[in-house]
Amino acid sequence: MEIAILLILGIIIILLPLIGGLMGISALMRVKALQSSITRLQKELMGLHRRLGDHSVNGPAVTKTSRPPVTDPITDLSAQPEPNKPAEQTPAAQPVVNYELTPLEELRLTVPPVTVEGPAPPPLPSPASPKAAPEKSTEKGALELLEAKIGRQWIAWVGAVVLFFSAAFFLKHAFDNSWIGPTGQVILCSLAGLAVLFCGSHFIRKGWRSLGQSLMGLGLAILYATLFAAFSVYDEPVISQTTAFALMVGVTFVGMALAVWQEAITIAFLAVLGGVLTPVLISTGQNSRDVLFAYLLLLNLGVVGVAFFRGWRLLNTLAMAGSFILYAGWHFKFYDSPAMVPAALWLGVFFLVYLILPYLHNLVHKQNLKIEQYLMALANITFTSAFIWHMMQDSHRFTMGYISLALAGAYLITGLVIRRRLPKDVAALCGAIALSVVFLTLAVPLRLRGHGIMLTWVVEAPVLAYLGYRFRYLPLRIFAGVVLVVAVGRLF
Template identity: 35%
Template sequence: MEVFVGLLGFGLLVVGAVAIVAFSMASRAQAQVRQLEALVQRLTASELPPTEPANTESVEPARDDLVPEKKKKVVDWEGLIGVRLFAWLGGIALFVGLAFFLRYSIQENLIAPPLRVGLGGIVGAVALFGGAYLRSKADRAGQAISGSGVAILYASLYAARTLYDLLPVSVTFAGMALVTVAAGLLAVRKDAPMLAILGLLGGFMTPFLLSAGDDRPVALFVYVALLDAGILAVAIRRQWPGLALLGLGSTTAVYSAWAYQFLDAARVPYALMAAAILASVFAIPRWRETEKGTQRDLVRATAVLASAIPFVLVLILSGTNVLRASPFLLVGYLAVLEAGAWFTTTRAAFTPMLPIASGLTAVILAVRASEDLFPSQRGLVLAAFALLPLLETGAWYLRRDKADGPALRLSAAIALAGSILIVGRVLSVEVHAGGPAPILELALYAFAHAAGLATIGVVLGSGAGLLGAQALAVATLLLLFGVESREVARGHWPLIVASMLAFWAIPFTIRPAQRDRLARLSGGVALVLHFPIFYGLLHGAWGDGPLGAAALVCAGLALASGMHGFALLFVTAAIPIWFDNEWLTAVWAFEALALAGWHARKSHAGLLAGSVLLAATVMVRLLANPAVWEYHARNGTPIFNWELYTFGLPALALLLAPRWLRTSDVARSLKLPAVYAGAGIALLFVLLNVEIADFHSTGTTVSFHLSQGGFRQDMTYSLGWGLFALGLLAVGIARDSRALRIGSLIVSSLTAAKVTLHDLWALGSLYRVASFVGLAFALLAVSFFMQRYVLRSAK
């Protein structure tokens, strides 16, 4: 029953391959016929004598019955089915029939083993050479018979060695090599792709059909290697890349079937070696240059797949208990595979092969980092795993100016960055085992790989490598400190400082990095990326004083390397560490003032943007932050209380800023002097109202009653607004400030409206009349003073 299932599977496989090849050959034949017809038509047209131009008046209209009809494409189904398909099926039937006979003779012991092998050899040889002779009369049938003869000869030789032990290994494989050579020579000489394909399929199915269930890997793999060599010889000679691709697929199927049934930990080294050798058979050969795009793509696909299949095999085995090989053996094997990938890249001109191989290697090493290696052999295994990125980086450096330099650079970068996978895997294994996280060892391992990425960036003078190295280092630190408790992780804070200082110093001290703007920027980025980790780890243990000082140290480092923007960022960050509540807002307001003055001297757009951003933050914190009223409890002291400096100091800073902003063309074009002055006036106006509310409040909180606080409180607000407006008008006239005068007009209008429409309106009808009269006189007075003292002086 097992043999029947095997034969049935073999038959289905051959029928599928037959159908594909037959359809391809039929399509090619039809295309050749069409090309010949077109050539004959061109030659016939070129031999016709030129015709005299006819009188256009006597030309008769064309008749529909004289227009030749387009020939319809007709598929020769009789030839396709009756000749090609039946020929293939006949060859398959011949081979299967002999296989059944051989199986039956074994079960019934009808024929002695030597005679069985001899009859099989005779029948196979007659079929092989007889089919070649019959090709002159029936090409397809002859190819089918020759193909079945090849399969029969393979089966006979394999049975003679494996089943009956009649022939030594050397003689058996010499015979198989002779059959392979004979089939290949006939296929090449007679241009018979059917013979080549049938020989291929028969050769690969022979171990399955005649297997006795025992494991003989050396004989199997040597047999497959010889078969592959013959297939490639024929494929290269006749330029049949599809045959080579079919051979690679068949080899993979045979190897996978053996591995599924017999592979164990003891056989892993030999199995890996066999996989590399079989893959190299298809990856190494050089094909002749061809102009056909399809053939060129098939050649490239064969080489690429041959290089990638061993990686996939190791990746699959790494996730099982089978692959428990030495880490150095695994690293050495992966180094050989990566060398093969480089060879494929140069031979097949497929540059993505190297990065793909590097990425697969990183994943394989991460999967292999299992509990049998960690933590017992942590140092040794990490050292072994670091060898591959080191070799790839060295290979790139030696060939950085060659054509494959970019591919080698990307491959080395992927290998170095892949260390984060290994770090994460080791952490998972050791923490799951209940032990402490090896923070120091894994950090040093990751920093070594980050140094490799930084080296690439320095050699190229590119900031991309430096930023990639920083990303690897920062990701590793976050991963390491994220799995341990904060108390344990705090003892490793020097790792953060060392990483930060190293990446800050590289573009500052190494000349090649100084020529690239992105590389110089990476120094400031290093400070920005590492400081939050440092602060988050030590916050609550060191206190605000040392951490604020650390922020200022980072600001000094940024300033020393010429990165003023980053220095400003750290100064701004140190303020909320040292200060809180209203003092934070006040210091940010004066920092905005300082940046405005700095911009007046340096004319740097970043300084102006920082000043505007800080000023906007101050306004939001004071005017749109309900938590302001929870900073302190009301103490009952009028005027000289915490509200005075909370709103007064930021207002003072914003009112002083226009003095420097007026000297900047950019600031004037954006109307920033008027904006800052308006913001300061708004804060003073809010402060006035807060002080009035505080004066009329009771208890520990400030209560605002602008409309229902009683006549006394309402008039206090109105009086304050009026005095505020007069003060603005006076200062505006004295300093010739249009912004202040406009602010005075706005506040005066609000005051007059409040007094007239709210305060006096509530007193009665006579007071209402007086209120409107008073409003009229107030408006007229403002108009008079504006015209008399402002507009006239302007003229």
């Protein structure tokens, strides 16, 4: 009986903040919407007043004109009786009036307007200079944007985090006291995560995007935590490692699909973050190289699919950083010489993925590249070459020359694609060519010896200088000078 009472109290404790928070957020958003409507109406009213004032001040000046004595084309004024005749006289019969209208063009030609000069009207006072108004309105608009951001986004995020920890602490207390069995706990948490996802989708359809996106991100976090707990927390796992892995993959791809559908980077960020943390959460401490890297490849292909539709550079950076960290963690813990070939092949696969990912959205939609994308490409090739060097420097040093040529060729092809799709983005083209030239230069000492290195660099330096002047790219010209100096320095 006491357990049931405590369980009911716990549910009430969870539901009260949830309902109160949602009602408070809803009321706050309604108030903000009303305030925005009032502000918009006030601005429109002020704009109308301003337009009316400008029209009255800057309108055309009215000149006094006197109508000239124009003979009525319809009736002859001389036919009318004189006004000084006696009133007793019987008036003459009125002539029949012909109502034929004279064309407007003839009136304009025959009756020119006559302007009567008179005293000029007093000058109207010039309107006050509205110099300070835009600054005040700008400051007011920035303040309103900040208030709207706090009311619609930050409070929603804080509410989602508070609700998550409230539910987590209550469930932990219930689980510690064995109120609910392991299977029931997993089912309950899974249903809670799905319910939060449904609520988030409902709020987005109602127009409350920030609250809905926060709830959907919270639902993904609950599902990740539930699957992790189902596999690794209990003494007897509720689900196997394979099942947990497959379900986490499903949650990740559902999250990315929802993010593309709702145009919400928040959901995509949480989905990819959960996907990157999945191998860490379900790790058994064993060497599962191919399973780990196959999962990372699948995750990164999902991110590539998202990048095709959305240019979210933060998401691309998160996926690349997470994959590199997991690869480095495996390498320093499990790598040995017999695993060099598969490790190098997996590294090459990841290099190709991140050769495409930074540029994909911009190439598809023909948008110039940003500096962050070039830095991603630089980080990709640096990470790949560093680990290749670490694996092959002792026993396969000459093979690295071919690998360096392959890297140079990859970025040369990238430069050609950039030139075709983005002909006006000269900086991106020069950046790709510069990376290609660097690894082409490095391939020389890795494959040749003695004077062969000097002769190759002496031939290469003028070519680089020509390309630098041809494309007006200063770093390439500087690099050409460095190559020439190093080549000449080998003579001494």
